[in-house]
Amino acid sequence: MSEERLQKILAKAGYGSRRSNEELIISGRVKVNGKSAFLGMKADPQVDEISVDGTIIPKEEKPVYIAFYKPRGVLSDNAAYDNRKNIWDLIDLDGHFFVVGRLDLDSEGLMILTNDGILTNKLTHPRYGHEKEYLVLVAKRPDDEQLDIWRRGVVLEDGYRTAPTQVILQKWHGKGAWLKVILREGRKRQIREIGKVIGLPIVKLIRIRISTVGLGNLKSGEWRYLTSEEIDQLKSSLEGKPKNSATRRNLNRPAKIDRGKDSRKSIPTKKN
Numbered sequence: 001m002s003e004e005r006l007q008k009i010l011a012k013a014g015y016g017s018r019r020s021n022e023e024l025i026i027s028g029r030v031k032v033n034g035k036s037a038f039l040g041m042k043a044d045p046q047v048d049e050i051s052v053d054g055t056i057i058p059k060e061e062k063p064v065y066i067a068f069y070k071p072r073g074v075l076s077d078n079a080a081y082d083n084r085k086n087i088w089d090l091i092d093l094d095g096h097f098f099v100v101g102r103l104d105l106d107s108e109g110l111m112i113l114t115n116d117g118i119l120t121n122k123l124t125h126p127r128y129g130h131e132k133e134y135l136v137l138v139a140k141r142p143d144d145e146q147l148d149i150w151r152r153g154v155v156l157e158d159g160y161r162t163a164p165t166q167v168i169l170q171k172w173h174g175k176g177a178w179l180k181v182i183l184r185e186g187r188k189r190q191i192r193e194i195g196k197v198i199g200l201p202i203v204k205l206i207r208i209r210i211s212t213v214g215l216g217n218l219k220s221g222e223w224r225y226l227t228s229e230e231i232d233q234l235k236s237s238l239e240g241k242p243k244n245s246a247t248r249r250n251l252n253r254p255a256k257i258d259r260g261k262d263s264r265k266s267i268p269t270k271k272n
Contacts, residue, residue: 003042006030009050013057014098014117017125029053061095065231066113067213068223072204076102076111087111090221100124101132101210104189109134109207110215113223122238123211129184130237133209136179136191138200141172146198154194160187162194176203212237 010021010030022039024030030037031051037043043050050057068091070076075086077099087099091113098120100112114120122128147167155161166182181191195202208215212233218224226234 003044006032006037006041006043006050008118009043009045009057010052011121012045012117014120015052016121024052058096061115063116063119064093064095064097064114065116065119065226065234066091066093066097066223067216067218067226068111068113069215069218069220070103070108070111071220072106072108075105091223101186101207103205103207104192107205107207108220109205110210110213110218111207112210112213112226119235119238124186126185128238130211131209132183132186132207132211134181134183134191135170135204135206135208136181136195136202137173137176137204138179138195139176139203140200141175141177142169142179142200146200149198150194150200154197156187156190156193156197162187162190 006025007018007021010016010024011018015021015024025037025039025041028036029052032041032043033049037050045057046059068087070087071090073085074090075082075084078086078088084105093113095115097113097115098117100114100120100123101110103109103111112123123130147169150167151165153162153164163183163185165184166180168180170178170180183190187193191205192202194200206215213226213230216224
């Protein structure tokens with residue numbers, strides 16, 4: 001492999017954006033073959049020993065991209081002193097992988113696992129504003145006012161106002177309802193916090209899409225490698241300028257629904 005700028009090598013290894021990696025180099029925290037690196041320096045990630053704060057970066061591996069259906073009741077990553085089951089108990093893979101799209105313990109659905117640090121940074125950084133799509137079961141039947149508030153943006157208990165969100169009523173479900181929710185921001189437990197504020201407790205939450213990658217036919221606990229076409233589409237969707245301005249656009253289109261008793265129109269759900 002030919003030499004590359006250190007900023008790019010560090011980005012691939014998951015050390016963040018180009019600017020943050022430049023700061024690592026300038027502050028003297030990066031070494032190449034035991035010598036302090038300098039801005040503009042190049043290296044061969046397959047040959048040279050590159051370290052950050054004394055930790056050697058593993059030799060560059062072939063990029064791997066995986067779609068995984070995280071089950072409910074499973075942690076999104078391993079945590080020190082926590083013996084509860086996590087996703088790595090279900091996935092037997094060698095090497096270091098970044099987790100894209102962590103879900104809380106009680107949520108389930110699509111996560112992306114990859115050793116591609118650049119792609120990880122673009123998928124996890126809020127300024128790129130990629131979409132995440134969810135099927136959400138709420139405990140009560142929402143009225144028009146609750147849905148309109150959610151679509152316009154909700155002020156959470158900590159004072160943060162969420163961006164306009166696409167919310168579509170899919171079907172009634174007993175005393176509650178299934179909703180489709182599409183976000184361009186990813187605050188921790190955002191959907192659950194919104195439901196709490198507007199009086200729609202969340203019963204079940206399933207993520208079915210991250211950017212251009214869909215859950216497909218995966219069942220709970222299963223994983224698969226992304227196809228070359230999926231990888232190309234995903235990378236293409238992340239090219240160009242960040243989409244931070246898109247997070248504040250109103251993306252909603254009113255949906256016509258059958259308000260009769262327990263509509264028979266169904267949507268796909270997964271059993272735990």
